[in-house]
Amino acid sequence: xxxxxxxxxxxxxxxxxxxxxxxxxxxxxxxxxxxxxxxxxxxxxxxxxxxxxxxxxxxxxxxxxxxxxxxxxxxxxxxxxxxxxxxxxxxxxxxxxxxxxxxxxxxxxxxxxxxxxxxxxxxxxxxxxxxxxxxxxxxxxxxxxxxxxxxxxxxxxxxxxxxxxxxxxxxxxxxxxxxxxxxxxxxxxxxxxxxxxxxxxxxxxxxxxxxxxxxxxxxxxxxxxxxxxxxxxxxxxxxxxxxxxxxxxxxxxxxxxxxxxxxxxxxxxxxxxxxxxxxxxxxxxxxxxxxxxxxxxxxxxxxxxxxxxxxxxxxxxxxxxxxxxxxxxxxxxxxxxxxxxxxxxxxxxxxxxxxxxxxxxxxxxxxxxxxxxxxxxxxxxxxxxxxxxxxxxxxxxxxxxxxxxxxxxxxxxxxxxxxxxxxxxxxxxxxxxxxxxxxxxxxxxxxx
Numbered sequence: 001x002x003x004x005x006x007x008x009x010x011x012x013x014x015x016x017x018x019x020x021x022x023x024x025x026x027x028x029x030x031x032x033x034x035x036x037x038x039x040x041x042x043x044x045x046x047x048x049x050x051x052x053x054x055x056x057x058x059x060x061x062x063x064x065x066x067x068x069x070x071x072x073x074x075x076x077x078x079x080x081x082x083x084x085x086x087x088x089x090x091x092x093x094x095x096x097x098x099x100x101x102x103x104x105x106x107x108x109x110x111x112x113x114x115x116x117x118x119x120x121x122x123x124x125x126x127x128x129x130x131x132x133x134x135x136x137x138x139x140x141x142x143x144x145x146x147x148x149x150x151x152x153x154x155x156x157x158x159x160x161x162x163x164x165x166x167x168x169x170x171x172x173x174x175x176x177x178x179x180x181x182x183x184x185x186x187x188x189x190x191x192x193x194x195x196x197x198x199x200x201x202x203x204x205x206x207x208x209x210x211x212x213x214x215x216x217x218x219x220x221x222x223x224x225x226x227x228x229x230x231x232x233x234x235x236x237x238x239x240x241x242x243x244x245x246x247x248x249x250x251x252x253x254x255x256x257x258x259x260x261x262x263x264x265x266x267x268x269x270x271x272x273x274x275x276x277x278x279x280x281x282x283x284x285x286x287x288x289x290x291x292x293x294x295x296x297x298x299x300x301x302x303x304x305x306x307x308x309x310x311x312x313x314x315x316x317x318x319x320x321x322x323x324x325x326x327x328x329x330x331x332x333x334x335x336x337x338x339x340x341x342x343x344x345x346x347x348x349x350x351x352x353x354x355x356x357x358x359x360x361x362x363x364x365x366x367x368x369x370x371x372x373x374x375x376x377x378x379x380x381x382x383x384x385x386x387x388x389x390x391x392x393x394x395x396x397x398x399x400x401x402x403x404x405x406x407x408x409x410x411x412x413x414x415x416x417x418x419x420x421x422x423x424x425x426x427x428x429x430x431x432x433x434x435x436x437x438x439x440x441x442x443x444x445x446x447x448x
Contacts, residue, residue, distance in 0.1 A: 006029045006030070006172040006173070006348075007029065007030045007031070007032065007170060007171050007172055007173075008021075008024040008029045008030070008031050008032070008171065008172065008173045008174075008175060008343075009031075009032045009034065009156070009157050009169050009171040009173070009174050009175070010024070010031060010032070010033045010034065010175045010177055011034050011035075011142045011157065011174065011175065011176050011177060011178050012033075012034075012035060012051075012176070012177035012178040012179060012315070013033050013034075013035035013037070013039060013125065013136060013138070014035075014051065014052055014121065014177065014179060014315070015120070015121055015124065015315075015328075015329045015332050015333075016177040016179070016314055016315025016316065016329075016332035016335070016336075017033060017035070017175070017177035017178075017315070018033070018121070018124045018125055018128050019068070019072065019124070019332055019333050019335075019336035020175050020177055020314060020315075020332075020335070020336050020339055021033045021128050021131075021134060021175075022072045022073065022124075022127065022128045022131065022336065023072060023336040023337065023339045023340035023343070024173075024175070024339065024340070024343060025128070025131040025132070025133055025134050026072065026131070026340055027340055027343035027344050028133075029133065029172075029173075029343065030133045031131075031133060031134045031135070032134075032135045032137065032169055032171075033128070033134065033135070033136045033137065034137050034140050034141075034142050034157075034159055034169070035051065035136070035137070035138050035139075035140065036051060036139070036140065036141045036142075037049050037050055037051040037138060037139070038138055038139045038162075039125070039136070039138040039139075040122065042122075042125070042126050042129065044122075046116070046118035046119045046121070046122040047118050048117075048118055049118070051179075052117065052118075052121070053291060054117070054291060054323065055116075055117045055118050055121075056209060056289050056291075057117075057207060057209040057247075057249050057289075057291055057323075058209060058236075058237070058239055058247050058248075058249035059116070059117035059120065059326070059329065060225075060239070060326030061113050061115070061120065061326070061329055061330065062326055062327065062329075062330040062414070062415045062416050062417075063090050063108075063110035063111065063112070063411075063412070063415035063416070063417050064330050064333070064334070064415055064416035064417045065329050065330030065333050065416070066110075066111045066112075066113055067111075067417070068330065068333030068334060068336070068337060069124070069333065071337070072333070072336065072337075072340075073124070073127045076123070076124075076127065077111060077113065079123070080113060080115060080119075080120075080123060083123075083242070084242045084243070085113060085114060085115045085119065085241075085242045086113075086114040086222050086240045086241070086242070087111060087112060087113050087114065087222075088111075088112050088114075088222045089107055089108055089109070089110065089111070089112060090108045090110040090111065090112040090411055090415065091105065091106050091107055091108030091110065091404075091407065091408055091411055092105060092106065092107045092108065093112055093220070093221060093222045093223070094112055094221065094222060094223040094224070094225055095221050095223070095224045095225065095274065096225050096227075096407070096411065097224075097225065097226045097227065097272075097274075098227045098229055098397045098400070099227070099228070099229020099230060099231055099232050099397065100226070100229065100231060100232035101397070101398075101401045102401065103397075103400045103401055103407040103410070103411075104400060104401060104402055104403055104404040104406075104407040105404065105407075106404030106405075106407060106408050108408050108411055108412070110411070110412070110415060110417065112222060112223070114222050114223065114239050114240045114241055114242075115241065115242060116241045116242065116245075116247065119241075119242055120329075137159070137161070139161070139162035140159050140160065140161050140162065141159065141160045142157055142158075142159055142178070143157075143158040143159060143160055143166070144157070144158050144187055144190070145157045145158075145174050145187055145191075145308075145311055146158055146168060147191055147308055151191055151192055151308065152308055152309060153308055153309040153310045154171065154173075154174050154308050154309065154310035154311040155170065155171065155310065156168045156169055156170045156171045156174075157169050157171060157174050171310065172310065172348070173310055173311075173312070173348060173350070174310060174311045174312075175312055175314065175339070176311065176312065176313045176314070176317055177314055177315045177317065177332075178317055179315060179316040179317055179320075180297070180316045180317065180320045181317075182299075182313060182316075182317030184299075184301075184311070184313045184317060185299070187311075188304075188307065188308075191308060193304065193306055193307055193308065194304060194305065194306070196299045196300050196301045196303070196304055197299075197300045197303065198297055198298065198299050198300070199297070199298040199299075199300065200295045200296070200297050200298075201295060201296045201297075201322075201368075201369065201372060201378075201380055202294065202295055202378070202379075203253050203254070203293070203294070203295070203296065203322055203372055203375070203378050204253050204254045204255050204294055204377070204378075205251060205252075205253050205292070205293040205294070205322060205323070205324060206251070206252060206253075206255075206256075206257030206258070206290065206291070206292050206293070207236065207249055207250060207251035207252070207257070207258065207290070207291055207293075207323075207324070208249070208250055208251075208257070208258040208259070208260055208265060208268075208288045208289065208290045208291070209247055209248060209249040209250075209288065209289055209291075210247075210248050210262075210265060210284055210286060210287065210288045210289070211241075211245050211246065211247050211248075211284070211285045211286050212238075212245065212246045212248060212279065212282040212283060212284050212285060213244060213245065213246070213282065213283040213285060214240060214244050214245060214246050215246065215278050215279075215281065215282040215283075217277070217278045217281070217282075218238070218240070218246065218278050222239065222240045223237060223238065223239040223240065224237050224238050224272075224274045224275055224278070225237035225239075226271075226272045226275070227324075227325075227371075228251070228253065228324065228371075228375055229374060229375070229397075230374045230375065230376065232271060233252065233253055233254075233256065233375045233376050233377075234250070234251065234252050234256065234268070234271040234272065235250075235251045235252075235272075235324055236248070236249045236250040236251045236258075236269075236272060236275070236324075237249065237272065237275060238275050238278065238279075245285065246282070248269070248275065248279060250265065250268050250269055250272070250275075251324050252268075253372075253375050253376075253377060253378055254375070254376065254377025254378060255377070256377075257290070257292075258288075258290075259288075260287070260288045260289070260290050261288075262284070262287070262288065265288045266279060266280070293322070293323055296320055296321055296322045296368065296372075297319075297320045298318070298319045298320070298361065298365055299313070299317070299318055299319070300358070301313050301318065301354050301358065302351075302354045302355040302357075302358040307350075307351065307354070309349070309350050309351075310350060311350065312339075312350050312353055312354050312357065313354070313357075314332065314335045314336075314339070314357050315328075315331075315332045315335065316328060316332075318335075318357060318358065318361065319331065319358075319361035319364075319365060321361075321364055321365065321368050322368050322371075322372060325364075325367070325368055325371065325414070327364040327367075327368065327416065330364075330415075330416050331360060331361055331364050331416075334360045334416070335357045335360050335361075338353070338356045338357055338359075338360055339353065339357070341356075342356065363416070363419065363420065364416065366386075366420075367413075367414070367420065369382070369386070370382075370386065370389060370390050370393065373390065374390065374394075389420075392423075392424075392432075393423075395432055395433075395435070395436045396410060396423060396428070396432045397410065398435060398436070398439065399431055399432045399434075399435035399436070402435065403431050403435065405427065405428070405431065406428055406431055406432060406435075409422060409423060409427070409428045410423070
């Protein structure tokens with residue numbers, strides 16, 4: 001059972017930290033959220049901030065992520081829509097392309113929210129700040145966790161306020177949600193524990209984004225999305241946002257990055273034909289801005305032979321995924337649900353919780369590897385079984401171009417709603433194999 005006298009200190013007020021704070025507060029704990037940025041006021045217009053450099057780029061909230069937000073904050077979707085955030089059906093209102101081919105359109109029953117990252121984060125932060133027992137400390141830096149005399153349990157964290165004043169924030173649990181720049185490996189080493197092993201994948205991703213006034217040519221779609229593939233490795237898309245705006249993000253791997261010069265930006269979009277056609281006469285509202293993401297990284301805290309009680313790592317600090325697949329916020333939401341479950345299950349033991357948080361990332365990480373390895377210039381060693389799965393997925397994507405049932409099943413998996421195993425059930429596998437056989441016959445020359 002939850003103990004109301006327990007305190008959880010969450011480091012980082014990005015999406016991972018806010019969702020973790022909402023989960024902890026929902027279990028009856030006192031929660032303190034610490035962030036180094038000077039956060040916008042709840043009544044201020046949402047805007048990008050220093051601590052979220054990707055905030056100026058497209059942030060897709062996967063279907064499962066939208067469901068998690070509703071579970072943690074009931075009525076969240078309706079509130080966003082009432083404030084002017086566009087929403088629709090994931091399969092019907094978005095035009096999906098994989099390796100240059102458009103998937104069949106059909107109603108999916110999954111909600112597609114088109115909010116900018118600053119807007120989404122601001123609305124989640126408002127919900128969290130309104131929960132009983134939650135305090136948000138901005139312009140405050142987390143210096144280091146504090147251990148007990150034996151070094152076996154974290155009992156707090158040393159923080160520094162905006163005025164330079166240091167304070168020890170007592171904690172029964174410290175949640176590191178500070179992202180890819182997490183200092184937890186060094187903190188562990190300073191406390192006499194080993195650093196976690198890391199797994200890295202070199203993808204050399206670079207992308208650029210620009211905001212336009214919503215062009216009439218886009219209607220009635222809310223988004224046009226291109227997932228990269230072996231023959232069309234450039235990806236990206238455009239998405240309607242709140243405020244009568246459209247965000248366009250273009251991406252490339254292995255050094256093939258979109259230019260920031262406006263003409264070069266538009267030329268790069270030629271590999272995304274629908275996006276290029278819509279943009280030719282669209283009115284830009286800002287200049288292109290770039291971002292580089294060279295290496296998705298996974299840190300294996302759950303495999304450490306020893307670690308102190310009372311400290312966990314989640315979000316990008318635990319598993320930083322390739323952002324082109326938009327898995328990050330949804331994985332953070334699923335980790336928040338795992339946190340809530342453990343907090344409500346009795347006396348908290350952080351080692352089992354850290355294992356549960358790592359398990360949440362298993363499927364998204366594997367899916368990312370399978371997709372990345374198909375891209376030119378990305379070298380990822382894969383075993384035979386994984387390569388066989390990749391070959392089946394290529395056939396499935398080909399079938400999804402003509403079969404709405406297959407396309408819908410594919411979107412449910414990439415949206416982290418259904419497990420990958422659902423794609424080999426007869427309802428999906430039979431039309432995939434039928435399409436593969438039909439395509440093979442069509443390519444076979446007739447006997448003379």
